[in-house]
Amino acid sequence: MDTDKHGFKNNLLRHETILFVVLAAEWIFFDAIGRNFGTYDNTCDILRHSCEIGLLALAMTPVILTGGIDLSVGSLLGLCAILFGKFWRDAGMPIPLAAACTIGIGALAGGLNATLIAWLRLPPLIVTLGTYSLFRGLAEAITQGVDTFTNFPNSFLFLGQERWLGVPAQALVFIAAVIFFWLLVHRTTFGRSFRAIGFSPEGAHYAGIPVRRRVAMVYVLAGIVSAIAAIIYTARLGQAKADAGTGYELFAITAVVLGGTSIFGGVGSIHGTLLGVAAIAVLHSGIAHALMPGEMAGMLTGVLLILALAGSILPKTISSLRARKSTPRLAKQIP
Amino acid sequence: MKKTFSLLLAATVVVFSGCKKNSEASSGGNITSTPAAKQLTIAFLPKSKGNAYFVSCAKGAQKAADELGVKLIFDGPTDPDPARQNEIVENWITLGVDAIAAACENKEGISTALRKAEAKGIKIITYDADALPDARSFFVNQATPQGIGYALMDEAARLCESNGEFAVITGSLTAQNQIEWQKYIEERRAAAYPNMKSDAVEACDDLKDKAQSETTALLSTYPNLKLILSTTSLGVPGAAEAIKQAGKTGVVKNIGLGLPNENKRYVHDGVTQSVILWKTEDLGYLTVYAADALAKGALKSGDKTFKAGSLGEFEIQGDNIMLGKPFTFNKDNIDQFDF
Numbered sequence: 064m065d066t067d068k069h070g071f072k073n074n075l076l077r078h079e080t081i082l083f084v085v086l087a088a089e090w091i092f093f094d095a096i097g098r099n100f101g102t103y104d105n106t107c108d109i110l111r112h113s114c115e116i117g118l119l120a121l122a123m124t125p126v127i128l129t130g131g132i133d134l135s136v137g138s139l140l141g142l143c144a145i146l147f148g149k150f151w152r153d154a155g156m157p158i159p160l161a162a163a164c165t166i167g168i169g170a171l172a173g174g175l176n177a178t179l180i181a182w183l184r185l186p187p188l189i190v191t192l193g194t195y196s197l198f199r200g201l202a203e204a205i206t207q208g209v210d211t212f213t214n215f216p217n218s219f220l221f222l223g224q225e226r227w228l229g230v231p232a233q234a235l236v237f238i239a240a241v242i243f244f245w246l247l248v249h250r251t252t253f254g255r256s257f258r259a260i261g262f263s264p265e266g267a268h269y270a271g272i273p274v275r276r277r278v279a280m281v282y283v284l285a286g287i288v289s290a291i292a293a294i295i296y297t298a299r300l301g302q303a304k305a306d307a308g309t310g311y312e313l314f315a316i317t318a319v320v321l322g323g324t325s326i327f328g329g330v331g332s333i334h335g336t337l338l339g340v341a342a343i344a345v346l347h348s349g350i351a352h353a354l355m356p357g358e359m360a361g362m363l364t365g366v367l368l369i370l371a372l373a374g375s376i377l378p379k380t381i382s383s384l385r386a387r388k389s390t391p392r393l394a395k396q397i398p
Numbered sequence: 399m400k401k402t403f404s405l406l407l408a409a410t411v412v413v414f415s416g417c418k419k420n421s422e423a424s425s426g427g428n429i430t431s432t433p434a435a436k437q438l439t440i441a442f443l444p445k446s447k448g449n450a451y452f453v454s455c456a457k458g459a460q461k462a463a464d465e466l467g468v469k470l471i472f473d474g475p476t477d478p479d480p481a482r483q484n485e486i487v488e489n490w491i492t493l494g495v496d497a498i499a500a501a502c503e504n505k506e507g508i509s510t511a512l513r514k515a516e517a518k519g520i521k522i523i524t525y526d527a528d529a530l531p532d533a534r535s536f537f538v539n540q541a542t543p544q545g546i547g548y549a550l551m552d553e554a555a556r557l558c559e560s561n562g563e564f565a566v567i568t569g570s571l572t573a574q575n576q577i578e579w580q581k582y583i584e585e586r587r588a589a590a591y592p593n594m595k596s597d598a599v600e601a602c603d604d605l606k607d608k609a610q611s612e613t614t615a616l617l618s619t620y621p622n623l624k625l626i627l628s629t630t631s632l633g634v635p636g637a638a639e640a641i642k643q644a645g646k647t648g649v650v651k652n653i654g655l656g657l658p659n660e661n662k663r664y665v666h667d668g669v670t671q672s673v674i675l676w677k678t679e680d681l682g683y684l685t686v687y688a689a690d691a692l693a694k695g696a697l698k699s700g701d702k703t704f705k706a707g708s709l710g711e712f713e714i715q716g717d718n719i720m721l722g723k724p725f726t727f728n729k730d731n732i733d734q735f736d737f
Contacts, residue, residue, distance in 0.1 A: 098494065099493055104492050105492040112485050213506035296481065300507040301506060301510035302504060302506040304504065304507070306480050309477075309480070310477055310478065310479055311479075347485075348489060351486065351489035351490075354493075357447065357473050357475075357476055358476045361477075
């Protein structure tokens with residue numbers, strides 16, 4: 064965070080700046096070779112398609128900032144989607160009440176992760192790997208894998224399929240979430256405490272930060288956001304089935320890491336995550352519009368991730384190598 | 399840091415406001431206003447892209463596209479995300495294709511996207527697995543339950559010379575399609591082959607191992623068995639393995655629904671006599687011909703027959719275009735098929 068001291072040149076080399084240039088290049092490239100890529104309609108579609116993963120990535124950012132990880136968000140999305148369907152169809156609740164209950168379930172599920180991680184001190188990777196299976200398994204057990212919830216009222220499908228004020232309806236939810244998380248991470252003491260915990264949990268503890276409560280908070284938030292994403296997903300597809308959101312946790316983590324958040328915690332930003340989500344979403348849409356085979360998207364996402372990370376780390380590595388030509392540090396690292 | 403962020407924000411606004419205002423976005427919609435010289439684009443959506451079954455469908459689809467001079471886009475999901483098919487269809491809407499032919503993984507889910515495409519003037523046809531009827535014009539039906547049931551029973555009777563005992567391996571006793579096939583097998587047996595007797599119907603839970611152990615049990619319980627008939631694709635190789643290990647190759651015949659590649663080895667060894675399915679290439683070929691005719695207005699609801707290039711006439715029942723009778727793969731022809 065020493066950008067102010069080093070001024071413009073350092074700003075240019077910032078990860079977010081590099082990622083933004085990559086994003087702009089992607090846009091210009093696909094607009095040139097793809098049919099109807101740069102249209103307003105398609106921009107709306109890109110937004111629609113990236114809303115759920117975008118939401119998960121937003122919630123994942125504070126989790127990773129504290130040095131944790133949440134692998135259960137995609138499975139929780141699936142569980143929340145079918146529970147939402149059950150509340151509405153089988154329990155006969157009106158949509159708003161069903162949505163509220165679903166968000167409650169999301170908070171509870173996040174609370175389970177939070178309890179195991181913050182109070183029982185189990186490693187987040189293990190805990191959420193467990194709940195990743197648990198939540199998906201529950202969703203499959205409740206529906207026997209075949210029960211599908213559909214025929215939702217049009218007033219609800221509006222949220223996922225129509226535009227309001229000229230933008231996709233769910234984009235407004237997404238924008239609200241962006242503002243919330245940006246303020247949380249960048250403008251409150253919460254955000255600073257997440258970074259402190261990510262750098263050193265013990266240090267944060269001795270600095271008077273309520274580490275457990277803060278860590279619990281990020282997992283509960285992730286649960287709530289997964290539930291919101293589940294509702295939007297259901298509205299977008301018009302169906303809720305136990306396989307909803309399969310693999311979304313990895314897309315979200317990829318977007319967060321692409322956005323410059325350190326997987327070890329302590330460093331990262333919400334706008335970086337946003338750029339990461341956008342870079343992947345534009346790539347996916349662009350490949351379809353350039354009539355390239357869909358599997359290219361996976362390959363190019365990998366290339367993008369490596370290039371963007373190398374691009375922002377390489378200058379530092381080179382300069383540090385130059386600074387200590389004579390003292391090879393590698394030898395020191397071997398114990 | 400604040401400065402960089404506002405810089406990025408400003409630049410984003412610049413880029414996104416540069417979006418074109420849908421200048422060409424409606425090319426899928428105004429087929430009537432464009433002259434016939436414009437090349438049609440047909441998008442062909444499989445359930446999943448890596449599946450050999452659909453790759454083989456796409457081969458036939460490409461052949462039809464070449465004959466018709468239309469541009470064919472073949473794309474489908476490569477990961478298990480059920481939302482992916484919707485995203486692909488929605489991308490095709492903005493891309494402005496003329497017709498979409500879809501094999502639907504999630505009936506209800508994809509129907510929302512297909513209806514949206516239809517509202518934009520894109521013609522929709524489904525094949526292999528149908529969408530909801532209001533989301534498409536026609537469904538290319540590869541086989542009716544009656545066609546499958548009758549074909550299996552006829553083949554069984556042919557191999558047993560219409561006389562003797564047989565047993566059935568089914569995928570599951572509760573799956574709707576399996577129950578229906580079983581019903582038609584029994585109907586055909588009772589009506590046409592009274593001298594044949596069905597000893598047992600065993601479920602293998604769509605597992606090859608279980609099909610093998612069930613067959614082994616059947617072979618010892620019913621020593622007079624002349625044939626095993628599987629109504630699930632995993633049953634055929636499973637039963638074949640059991641027959642082979644029991645040393646009853648050729649004595650007990652083995653047939654069923656299945657894919658040629660899974661059964662080639664057993665067919666050549668003489669363990670399995672025939673595998674029944676439809677010609678997937680023909681399915682793709684017919685689908686693209688129908689999609690093309692639909693986009694050009696040559697195929698309308700209420701039509702009773704449809705002519706598809708070199709394959710000739712096909713029957714239309716309601717809004718289903720019938721591919722016709724299932725096809726029997728045996729020792730003589732199985733090597734010509736790769737799926």
